[in-house]
Amino acid sequence: DAKTTQPTSMDCAEGRAANLPCNHSTISGNEYVYWYRQIHSQGPQYIIHGLKNNETNEMASLIITEDRKSSTLILPHATLRDTAVYYCIVRVTGGGNKLTFGTGTQLKVEL
Amino acid sequence: EAQVTQNPRYLITVTGKKLTVTCSQNMNHEYMSWYRQDPGLGLRQIYYSMNVEVTDKGDVPEGYKVSRKEKRNFPLILESPSPNQTSLYFCASGRGVWTDTQYFGPGTRLTVL
Numbered sequence: 001d002a003k004t005t006q007p008t009s010m011d012c013a014e015g016r017a018a019n020l021p022c023n024h025s026t027i028s029g030n031e032y033v034y035w036y037r038q039i040h041s042q043g044p045q046y047i048i049h050g051l052k053n054n055e056t057n058e059m060a061s062l063i064i065t066e067d068r069k070s071s072t073l074i075l076p077h078a079t080l081r082d083t084a085v086y087y088c089i090v091r092v093t094g095g096g097n098k099l100t101f102g103t104g105t106q107l108k109v110e111l
Numbered sequence: 112e113a114q115v116t117q118n119p120r121y122l123i124t125v126t127g128k129k130l131t132v133t134c135s136q137n138m139n140h141e142y143m144s145w146y147r148q149d150p151g152l153g154l155r156q157i158y159y160s161m162n163v164e165v166t167d168k169g170d171v172p173e174g175y176k177v178s179r180k181e182k183r184n185f186p187l188i189l190e191s192p193s194p195n196q197t198s199l200y201f202c203a204s205g206r207g208v209w210t211d212t213q214y215f216g217p218g219t220r221l222t223v224l
Contacts, residue, residue: 034212041199042217042218043203043217043218044201044203097142097159097207097213098156098159098170099154099203099213101153101154104153
């Protein structure tokens with residue numbers, strides 16, 4: 001399984017873009033990159049996922065490098081409610097659809 | 112509203128007293144799973160189910176049982192709880208396609224004394 005590396009914590013000013021990086025240098029060709037977030041002890045919430053193309057939805061954008069060894073989650077206009085732990089996950093193929101959560105990045109959005 | 116519900120949300124019990132944490136989803140999902148979350152260890156999968164009557168062990172199944180008699184329900188059973196099962200538990204569901212997203216319940220905080 002490809003492992004991911006994320007910074008432990010990041011700060012962002014409200015209204016600014018939050019760019020959360022993730023390294024996944026051992027990713028396989030058919031493995032997707034997923035992002036979930038967890039707001040203080042609530043259930044994790046799906047944000048976005050992608051294979052190799054950049055993706056955008058109503059919550060965020062996902063930029064995956066051409067070699068797929070890293071990606072960046074972008075929250076275009078962060079708000080206080082975006083304060084959470086953000087998990088970058090490379091999806092395990094088979095294995096019961098398991099999501100393997102690492103330690104994630106604690107994003108703190110401040111005024 | 113599409114959701115995964117868990118009950119109870121909070122539970123304090125004593126060692127050895129059997130308990131069940133219920134999980135229900137209203138999205139007709141085939142896949143359901145239980146995770147536990149502990150400080151410094153992240154979320155770890157306990158058991159999962161790909162469909163009715165089909166269950167399998169995750170990474171940390173010891174001390175837990177599950178059943179999947181109906182598509183919507185996936186209860187987690189602790190036959191003889193011990194203090195090391197004190198944790199925050201999450202149920203999740205999904206359509207079953209491995210690329211699909213998963214939806215998580217609000218969590219059950221269990222304390223075993």
